[in-house]
Amino acid sequence: MYKYDQFDQSIVDTRVEEFRDQVQRRLAGEISEDQFKPLRLMNGLYLQLHAYMLRVAIPYGTLNSRQMRMLAHIARKYDRDYGHFTTRQNIQYNWIKLEDAPDILADLASVEMHAIQTSGNCIRNTTSDQFAGAAADEVTDPRPWAELLRQWSTFHPEFSYLPRKFKVAVTAAEEDRAAIRLHDIGLQLYHNDAGELGFRVYVGGGMGRTPMVAPVIREFLPTRDFMSYMEACLRVYNRYGRRDNIYKARIKILVHELGAEEYARQVEEEWAHVKTLGIDPPDGEFERIAAYFAPPPFETGLSDDVPTDDPDFALWLDQNVKAHKQPGYAIVNISLKPVGGIPGDASSAQIDLMADLAERYSFDELRVTHAQNIVLPHVRKADLHEIWQKLDEAGLASANLDLISDIIACPGLDYCSLANARSIPIAQKIAQRFAGLDRQRDLGELKLKISGCINACGHHHAGHIGILGVDRKGTENYQLLLGGSGAEDASLGRITGPGFDEDGIVDAVERTVEKYRELRTDGERFLDTYRRVGFDPFKEAIYG
Amino acid sequence: MRILTGNDLGTGDVVWWTGSDWSRHVSDAVDVDGHGEAIAAREEAERRVNSPYVIEAEETPQGPRPAHIKDRIRAAGPTVRPDLNIKPADPAAGSWVI
Amino acid sequence: MADDLLRFRDDAPHEEPAVTLDAFLGQSNATAVRLESDEDARKLIPQLGQLALIEIAFPKFRDGRGYSAARILREAGYKGELRAAGDVLVDQIPFMRRCGFDSFAPEASIDPAALERALGRYEHVYQKAADGRSPVWALRHG
Numbered sequence: 001m002y003k004y005d006q007f008d009q010s011i012v013d014t015r016v017e018e019f020r021d022q023v024q025r026r027l028a029g030e031i032s033e034d035q036f037k038p039l040r041l042m043n044g045l046y047l048q049l050h051a052y053m054l055r056v057a058i059p060y061g062t063l064n065s066r067q068m069r070m071l072a073h074i075a076r077k078y079d080r081d082y083g084h085f086t087t088r089q090n091i092q093y094n095w096i097k098l099e100d101a102p103d104i105l106a107d108l109a110s111v112e113m114h115a116i117q118t119s120g121n122c123i124r125n126t127t128s129d130q131f132a133g134a135a136a137d138e139v140t141d142p143r144p145w146a147e148l149l150r151q152w153s154t155f156h157p158e159f160s161y162l163p164r165k166f167k168v169a170v171t172a173a174e175e176d177r178a179a180i181r182l183h184d185i186g187l188q189l190y191h192n193d194a195g196e197l198g199f200r201v202y203v204g205g206g207m208g209r210t211p212m213v214a215p216v217i218r219e220f221l222p223t224r225d226f227m228s229y230m231e232a233c234l235r236v237y238n239r240y241g242r243r244d245n246i247y248k249a250r251i252k253i254l255v256h257e258l259g260a261e262e263y264a265r266q267v268e269e270e271w272a273h274v275k276t277l278g279i280d281p282p283d284g285e286f287e288r289i290a291a292y293f294a295p296p297p298f299e300t301g302l303s304d305d306v307p308t309d310d311p312d313f314a315l316w317l318d319q320n321v322k323a324h325k326q327p328g329y330a331i332v333n334i335s336l337k338p339v340g341g342i343p344g345d346a347s348s349a350q351i352d353l354m355a356d357l358a359e360r361y362s363f364d365e366l367r368v369t370h371a372q373n374i375v376l377p378h379v380r381k382a383d384l385h386e387i388w389q390k391l392d393e394a395g396l397a398s399a400n401l402d403l404i405s406d407i408i409a410c411p412g413l414d415y416c417s418l419a420n421a422r423s424i425p426i427a428q429k430i431a432q433r434f435a436g437l438d439r440q441r442d443l444g445e446l447k448l449k450i451s452g453c454i455n456a457c458g459h460h461h462a463g464h465i466g467i468l469g470v471d472r473k474g475t476e477n478y479q480l481l482l483g484g485s486g487a488e489d490a491s492l493g494r495i496t497g498p499g500f501d502e503d504g505i506v507d508a509v510e511r512t513v514e515k516y517r518e519l520r521t522d523g524e525r526f527l528d529t530y531r532r533v534g535f536d537p538f539k540e541a542i543y544g
Numbered sequence: 545m546r547i548l549t550g551n552d553l554g555t556g557d558v559v560w561w562t563g564s565d566w567s568r569h570v571s572d573a574v575d576v577d578g579h580g581e582a583i584a585a586r587e588e589a590e591r592r593v594n595s596p597y598v599i600e601a602e603e604t605p606q607g608p609r610p611a612h613i614k615d616r617i618r619a620a621g622p623t624v625r626p627d628l629n630i631k632p633a634d635p636a637a638g639s640w641v642i
Numbered sequence: 643m644a645d646d647l648l649r650f651r652d653d654a655p656h657e658e659p660a661v662t663l664d665a666f667l668g669q670s671n672a673t674a675v676r677l678e679s680d681e682d683a684r685k686l687i688p689q690l691g692q693l694a695l696i697e698i699a700f701p702k703f704r705d706g707r708g709y710s711a712a713r714i715l716r717e718a719g720y721k722g723e724l725r726a727a728g729d730v731l732v733d734q735i736p737f738m739r740r741c742g743f744d745s746f747a748p749e750a751s752i753d754p755a756a757l758e759r760a761l762g763r764y765e766h767v768y769q770k771a772a773d774g775r776s777p778v779w780a781l782r783h784g
Contacts, residue, residue, distance in 0.1 A: 007766045007778040014764050021759065022733065027554060029591050030753070031731075038704065039733055047595060049618050051556035080628055095628075099554045121704065151768045151778070157740035158713055158771070161706025238710045277717060279770045281779035288782065342624055413614055414622035422617075424624045474612065 001062050001365060002147050002292045004112045011154065012109045015116060019043050020102035027098070042160070044118030045101055049417040052096040055118040056108060060128035060146035061089030061368040068355035068366055070111045072348040078104055083351065085336060085344045087408060087459055088167065089127045089368040090118055094415055122160050123153035123234070126168045129177045130369040133293060134377040136325035140197065142172040142189055144290040145226065148281070152227055159234050163241035164249035166234070179370060179486035181205045181214045182462055184251045185233060198222045203233060203263065204255030207456035212252045213490045215260035217267065227280045232271035236263065296363035296378055302328025306381050313388050315437060316399035321384060330384060332362070332376040334391060335398040335406060339431040342424050343409040344372030353394045361387055371408050373401070403440040404448055404513070405431040408459055412452030412469060413476070419452035421469025421476035426450055429506045443513055445525045462486035464527045465512060466493040467505060478505035482512065482538055483530045494535055496542050508542050515541035547573040547608050548580045549615070550588070550596030558618055559593060566593055568630065570619040571607030609640065616641045648746040648757070650739070656695040656723055676727070683711035687718045696720065697747070700728040709741045716742035716772035732756045736764070742772035
């Protein structure tokens with residue numbers, strides 16, 4: 001993975017001192033909260049429901065054991081001994097003191113981490129495929145371009161006061177494991193018919209109040225034109241994105257209102273100019289970055305057999321362990337969704353354990369997924385049983401990857417001042433209703449996503465089953481959506497009808513999945529059955 | 545009743561106006577009647593509080609109970625981590641919030 | 643207001659008042675123009691040679707359109723004074739300098755010590771912009 005050179009380190013260190021200065025000026029009253037707010041947001045520091053909340057960047061979801069241990073340290077020293085992994089591959093701490101924030105950023109900088117631009121109307125963390133560098137189906141590792149984006153977007157002087165936040169995701173496989181079409185810009189690397197490597201560029205996806213699946217803006221962008229084209233995309237947005245209404249300020253609204261063709265035309269026009277400016281880094285810079293993402297020194301001649309006489313291990317193996325492109329290796333998915341637990345949360349002890357496992361068994365590398373789970377990307381099959389035992393001791397061996405209890409949930413009203421309803425207790429009740437692993441496995445792949453408000457941080461529009469918490473005359477109420485997908489077959493969920501209370505929603509989910517079981521044909525996931533039979537049979541089953 | 549709340553500037557703690565000071569306990573909050581905005585402005589200008597605002601609450605024998613569940617969660621702590629609540633050992637906390 | 647003007651140029655401040663964009667495009671001999679945040683800087687490009695001062699409005703510091711306008715003008719070869727006017731705060735000035743602004747007319751006064759710290763703070767920048775600073779990738783590869 002990428003390592004900072006003196007320039008990267010200097011920038012991050014300087015940022016710490018700049019923020020220390022800004023905090024001091026705030027505490028001394030030299031700047032008001034209104035003036036300070038965008039500055040602290042650009043360092044990922046929110047004033048949230050219970051305290052200040054800090055969102056630390058985990059660039060494209062990749063980190064090593066040293067960094068993971070620092071995240072545990074921060075949880076212990078400055079917070080309440082746990083962290084929350086998010087749907088953008090970042091980590092959040094909920095009980096931060098403003099007074100401590102500069103020291104926390106200094107600690108992060110010491111391990112090449114930061115909280116830069118994890119909030120604010122700027123370019124946020126670029127996310128990527130959690131299986132990058134390990135999956136057999138990728139055409140190349142997408143992360144060098146994600147790293148190029150990280151550097152290009154950091155303190156970009158023209159794009160730090162955009163109309164609204166800006167989120168980019170990049171993948172390099174046909175299977176979309178990063179929900180790229182639900183991002184402001186989604187990039188898919190592929191080879192065209194001439195064998196050249198380039199990007200399919202999607203612009204204008206997003207969730208929130210007005211969810212949209214991004215259209216293709218450019219079918220093929222050669223990799224050598226990447227940086228200048230991105231600059232053109234952002235410049236058009238910065239100039240013409242709406243600034244009159246915060247709910248109409250994302251680029252998806254601009255693309256929708258102009259039409260994809262017109263937006264693309266404006267980008268081409270701007271790009272014709274921008275590409276003459278010499279802002280593209282030389283090939284040598286890409287090669288320098290890409291070298292950090294070379295495959296680790298895999299052993300060869302390893303066995304692909306995994307003895308599975310332990311039935312619990314066998315279940316976990318079947319559900320959570322995915323194929324690796326290198327013979328003898330596997331990709332381990334660590335579920336942070338134990339039944340009854342808080343989705344995406346990990347204690348400092350668990351974080352330390354995962355760091356140890358990565359260091360020992362996964363070439364010192366971990367990934368955070370947008371489904372709020374953790375990945376050990378490069379594990380020898382021979383080590384799987386030992387890893388599972390250690391995970392099991394730490395409560396990290398739930399064999400529920402992509403099953404109904406592997407729920408994506410935003411923090412909701414328990415933590416977030418934007419929320420209208422609590423999301424975590426709903427996730428817990430649903431997981432408990434379907435606690436039996438046999439039942440879950442019988443239901444199969446079922447991506448259930450819960451948001452506590454219309455901002456959709458729980459990605460409910462992209463859930464096979466989605467739940468949206470609303471405020472109905474002062475009481476929490478939950479709407480059910482069906483048929484969303486964040487994969488390459490991207491679709492937006494459809495609301496079924498009137499909402500339910502916190503117990504009613506669990507029953508409604510159960511009626512939904514029972515209807516699926518009744519109607520499914522062999523091999524069909526819930527999403528497949530829904531798409532085949534349509535909305536009406538489910539609506540009937542839910543409301544009678 | 546109307547009570548005034550905000551966050552401590554340096555620590556981020558949720559705080560409640562007691563009539564003379566800021567307390568971490570909503571039970572110490574007083575009715576600010578129509579004076580909330582004026583108190584808020586003065587206290588914020590002096591940096592004794594950050595981002596204060598007025599909320600509705602009902603008077604109860606245990607003290608003010610914010611009218612909206614969001615404010616009750618803010619007063620007590622996350623419902624899913626009772627161990628992190630302002631009164632972790634309080635068995636009545638759950639029903640007070642919900 | 644002129645007392646609060648912050649300039650990073652060697653020449654004397656331009657005396658002539660700035661006209662609106664509409665007035666400038668309608669009239670042939672103005673040498674100073676003011677661009678509102680929603681106006682298109684490219685409309686000035688055909689007549690850049692006659693301009694000594696372009697002022698770009700920042701009605702609210704969150705409105706970042708002026709950063710693009712400034713870069714566009716510098717990219718078009720404009721060498722005159724490029725001024726950011728309005729809700730300009732010390733923490734935004736370094737970005738504004740990078741985009742090509744060389745004078746500032748902030749509504750609220752700026753603490754000179756804070757400004758000096760802000761401007762001198764970052765030794766390195768990642769991007770090529772309008773200020774001529776070498777981006778990190780150029781330093782890495784000569």
